[in-house]
Amino acid sequence: MSDNILSIIPTDPDWQPTAEAADAAMAVLRRLAPQLDGFVTTEYRTTWHEKVAAVDCGANLERIECPACQNAIDVEWWVDLLEERFEAGFANLTATVPCCGGEVSLNDLRYDWPCGFARFELEVWNPNRDWLTAAELAQLAAALGCDVRQILAHI
Numbered sequence: 001m002s003d004n005i006l007s008i009i010p011t012d013p014d015w016q017p018t019a020e021a022a023d024a025a026m027a028v029l030r031r032l033a034p035q036l037d038g039f040v041t042t043e044y045r046t047t048w049h050e051k052v053a054a055v056d057c058g059a060n061l062e063r064i065e066c067p068a069c070q071n072a073i074d075v076e077w078w079v080d081l082l083e084e085r086f087e088a089g090f091a092n093l094t095a096t097v098p099c100c101g102g103e104v105s106l107n108d109l110r111y112d113w114p115c116g117f118a119r120f121e122l123e124v125w126n127p128n129r130d131w132l133t134a135a136e137l138a139q140l141a142a143a144l145g146c147d148v149r150q151i152l153a154h155i
Contacts, residue, residue: 003155005058006033006127008140009118011147013052013093013107016120018145022046025143026122032136033127043125051089054082055121057113058153065110068102073109081106090117114151 008029010017017025026046035042064073077098085092093106107117122140132140132150141148 004126005151005153005155006124006129006132007055007151007153008122008132008137008148009055009116009151010120010144011116011149013090013117014119015146016048021144022048022120022122025140028139028143029122029124032132032139033124033129036128038128040126042127043123045121045123045125047121047123049119049121052091052093052117052119053121054086054090054115055118055151056115056153057111057151058155060113060152060154061111061115063112065112066097066099066102067104067108067110068097069100071099073097073099078106078109093117114149116149116151 008025023046026044030044033042061075064075064078065071066073081095090106094103095106096102097104097109109115131152137148137150
């Protein structure tokens with residue numbers, strides 16, 4: 001069986017909230033993506049990663065684009081780079097992109113569907129909804145005390 005995971009992460013990969021802010025944001029997320037009676041069980045998780053972790057969209061990833069030159073970046077190049085930097089906990093997110101030779105942050109690449117990097121993550125496994133609205137993301141950002149991005153993964 002496959003799963004869908006809605007993740008909320010800070011836009012700053014190194015940022016982590018207080019436990020109180022994380023609890024408040026999870027309460028907001030539970031309200032926005034409530035457990036409904038049905039075939040699939042919705043699970044909620046709060047994770048503080050020891051090191052920066054990649055938060056990707058799984059099978060939803062269709063394209064990666066360079067923010068410097070707007071050209072497509074080969075997904076295999078990206079996957080190889082993630083594997084290379086995984087052990088170091090993505091201590092350095094800067095990379096020389098193959099398209100134009102520019103130095104960019106992996107967090108700033110343009111992912112279709114969104115991906116990111118974080119030391120903190122709120123997850124809803126098998127949410128009974130799709131994307132959160134801008135207003136809903138603003139509620140989560142206010143609860144956490146930082147700007148956030150959402151990632152919708154299919155695994």
